[in-house]
Amino acid sequence: MGVSTSSPDKGIAQVTVDFPPVNALPVQGWYDLADALLAAGRDPETRVVVLAAAGRGFNAGVDIKEMQRDTGHGALIGANRGCYAAFSAVYECEVPVVAAVHGFCLGGGIGLVGNADAIVASEDATFGLPELDRGALGAATHLSRLVPQHLMRALYYTSRTATAAELYQHGSVWKVVPREQLLDxxxxxxxxxxxxxGYLLRLAKAAINGIDPVDVHRSYRFEQGFTFEANLSGVADRVRDTFGAPEKTGKEA
Known part of the structure; x- marks a missing residue:
C-alpha cells in the first residue's frame, strides 16, 4: 500500500499508486507521489515514466474522510498543497509521463492525467470532477487540457463524467484498450x-512545457483560492457533511 517505483524495462520507471479501497489519497500520499515522480525523472537512466494505479480505479481524489476528522484547516491546507505538489511533479518530471488509467479518474486524478504527456485508458475508464458534490473546487485547469472549453464547464457544473472513448474522440487519450491490456x-x-x-527527450519536455498557452501552476493556484473561500464561508463543510450519505455513495466515494 502506498506509492512504489519499479523498472519494468530499460529506460522506463513505473510509479504505482495503491491506497485501498479507491485510491483516495491522504495528504502524505500526495507528497509521496510527488517525490516518486520527481525522483524517477531525475534518474539519468530514466527516459519515460509510466504512472499507474492498483485496485478498483486510477484515482478518486483526496481523502474526504481525513478532512472530516480534522476540526481545523490543517487537512485542507495539506491536501491543497499536496495536490499542487503532485500535479506539478507530473508536469515538471524531467522526462515524459504516460498515465495508464483504469476505472474512475476523479478529482485529483484529473489533475494528474491533465498534466501528463500522454494517456492510455481502459475501456471502463471514466473522467470527471465531482468537486461541487464534495464541497470543493479545483482542477478545471487540468480538465481543460482534456476536453474543449464548453464541455469542461458542463462537466464541472454537473459533476458528470466523460468516458475514455469520448476523450479519445477529443484527442486527449492516445489509445483505449480492454482493461487487461492497459499496462501492456x-x-x-x-x-x-x-x-x-535521453538528453534530447529532456530538452523536448522542457521545450513543450515552455510553449504551453496556460501556466498550469498559476492557474491551479488561482482555483485553490476559491476552495479556501468556500471553506471559510462554511458552504464547503455543509456540502462535505453530506458525503457518505446513501445517495452519495458508489464507486466515486
Missing amino acids: EALDLAREIAQKD
Missing part, C-alpha cells in the same frame, strides 16, 4: 518513447 499498451508506448535519446 502503456508500456508499449513508453518503450517507443524510451528509444529516443
Whole structure:
C-alpha cells in the first residue's frame, strides 16, 4: 500500500499508486507521489515514466474522510498543497509521463492525467470532477487540457463524467484498450518513447512545457483560492457533511 517505483524495462520507471479501497489519497500520499515522480525523472537512466494505479480505479481524489476528522484547516491546507505538489511533479518530471488509467479518474486524478504527456485508458475508464458534490473546487485547469472549453464547464457544473472513448474522440487519450491490456499498451508506448535519446527527450519536455498557452501552476493556484473561500464561508463543510450519505455513495466515494 502506498506509492512504489519499479523498472519494468530499460529506460522506463513505473510509479504505482495503491491506497485501498479507491485510491483516495491522504495528504502524505500526495507528497509521496510527488517525490516518486520527481525522483524517477531525475534518474539519468530514466527516459519515460509510466504512472499507474492498483485496485478498483486510477484515482478518486483526496481523502474526504481525513478532512472530516480534522476540526481545523490543517487537512485542507495539506491536501491543497499536496495536490499542487503532485500535479506539478507530473508536469515538471524531467522526462515524459504516460498515465495508464483504469476505472474512475476523479478529482485529483484529473489533475494528474491533465498534466501528463500522454494517456492510455481502459475501456471502463471514466473522467470527471465531482468537486461541487464534495464541497470543493479545483482542477478545471487540468480538465481543460482534456476536453474543449464548453464541455469542461458542463462537466464541472454537473459533476458528470466523460468516458475514455469520448476523450479519445477529443484527442486527449492516445489509445483505449480492454482493461487487461492497459499496462501492456502503456508500456508499449513508453518503450517507443524510451528509444529516443535521453538528453534530447529532456530538452523536448522542457521545450513543450515552455510553449504551453496556460501556466498550469498559476492557474491551479488561482482555483485553490476559491476552495479556501468556500471553506471559510462554511458552504464547503455543509456540502462535505453530506458525503457518505446513501445517495452519495458508489464507486466515486
